[in-house]
Amino acid sequence: MLLVSNVQAACFMNSDAASDNIQINLGRILIKPSLAIGDRITLWNYNIPAGPVFATCYYGGSTYTRFARSMTAVSGMDHVYQTDVPGVGIRMYSRRDQQVIYVPSQLDYYNVITYVYQPAEIFEVELVKTATTTGSGTILSSGLLTTNYTDGTGPGRPRYTSTISGFIVTSTCEVDSGSKNIAVNFGEVPSTTFAGLSSKGPEHDFAINLICQGGNVAEADQGLISVRIDATQDKSMLPGVLAITPATDAASNVGIELVDVLNGNEHKIVFGQAIVLGRTPVNASSTLQLPMRGRYIQTQTGKVGPGTANGTATFTIEYQ
CATH class of the missing domain: 2.60.40.1090 (Fimbrial-type adhesion domain)
Structure with missing residues (x-):
């Protein structure tokens, strides 16, 4: 009888898998006075094409999409987080077929061996009005915004990351x-x-x-x-x-x-x-x-x- 002990379930990036960065450039965005709290200010999207296997999971494991900085959730608004501009929140998610995966997220795998490939998806970023009074300024400071990685390899070698730029004007x-x-x-x-x-x-x-x-x-x-x-x-x-x-x-x-x-x-x-x-x-x-x-x-x-x-x-x- 063969006994397997101390097996740790985890997913690992393949050695030939590339790391990509998604640059979210929102430009200059004007908040119109007619917008109500909860209304969308703008929507940005990016098509991620289907790709080959980028990770292998053994006895299970997970992939994560996380914020790469501290973000505060906006009370009463689903999946919306505060930006650096008062009264403006951000919601990020991916659309895969009929599935919507919000940031942050965790995808779990349970088979003995799972080959994880890149599906075709649309990565979307919404800015949302979160307060009656809104400010002006840079949406978020420079640097990484999100990172997607496997639990076995860790965030030091991500599958992809995202950065954001843009400026809010309230008039x-x-x-x-x-x-x-x-x-x-x-x-x-x-x-x-x-x-x-x-x-x-x-x-x-x-x-x-x-x-x-x-x-x-x-x-x-x-x-x-x-x-x-x-x-x-x-x-x-x-x-x-x-x-x-x-x-x-x-x-x-x-x-x-x-x-x-x-x-x-x-x-x-x-x-x-x-x-x-x-x-x-x-x-x-x-x-x-x-x-x-x-x-x-x-x-x-x-x-x-x-x-x-x-x-x-x-x-x-x-x-x-």
């Missing part, structure tokens, strides 16, 4: 109370004011004011703020001319022209296209203003027919 803007619903009253304009196609009525100036709070990091890492104007385009397709609201007593052959007056000069508006206002301040609050001008404009040949001439446009804040 917020809200519409000034006086700009939330702007009513521009053109008053009564005689139809005889218009002498032909593209002739215009009196001008009326107004402004959209945004109160913006910047993050805590200087240089070009503040949010770039734009305003997008949307409206029903007049059938003449004249740039920046919105259609008159249909009504039984509506005026004819006329529309409402909107232009921006940034830097004191008129610029044609393209509906649906962002107008850049500038960047949010550093560690301070400021007002970004979009000065605008509106007027009636004749949109067809012939005479302008009298009647009501109302129109509506909406604006949306955009962050980059």
Whole structure:
């Protein structure tokens, strides 16, 4: 009878197995104010192709994927850990067929001999909003973030590791109370004011004011703020001319022209296209203003027919 004693179950890296590093480059990430706690800020993924056997397990054993630094779990959020930026967490996992394996993880093997090969998988990294107030800065300090290794060989010779780089920018803007619903009253304009196609009525100036709070990091890492104007385009397709609201007593052959007056000069508006206002301040609050001008404009040949001439446009804040 053959007796085997003191056999230690373990997995060992094969001598010809390579070690790879996954570089997670998230770039510059802007946290939009509309995100709620628990929402995903961004998602990054990396395809790991199927590969040959890289480890052999004897009488069982395990492979581990661990953080290579101290990480603190975020209470109440599954598999989310704090980053170096307040209010921002990180979740890391691999997708293999129908299986999701989160970091940290342990895969166990139980056969007398098991050959462990690299399956095709997608390695994914999520950033998650974890608090109402978020900060700005480098996501995590440089150095290894995770390491995958066998229990027999140990972390000194990993199968693969990961490093991360990226920068978080937190910027917020809200519409000034006086700009939330702007009513521009053109008053009564005689139809005889218009002498032909593209002739215009009196001008009326107004402004959209945004109160913006910047993050805590200087240089070009503040949010770039734009305003997008949307409206029903007049059938003449004249740039920046919105259609008159249909009504039984509506005026004819006329529309409402909107232009921006940034830097004191008129610029044609393209509906649906962002107008850049500038960047949010550093560690301070400021007002970004979009000065605008509106007027009636004749949109067809012939005479302008009298009647009501109302129109509506909406604006949306955009962050980059």
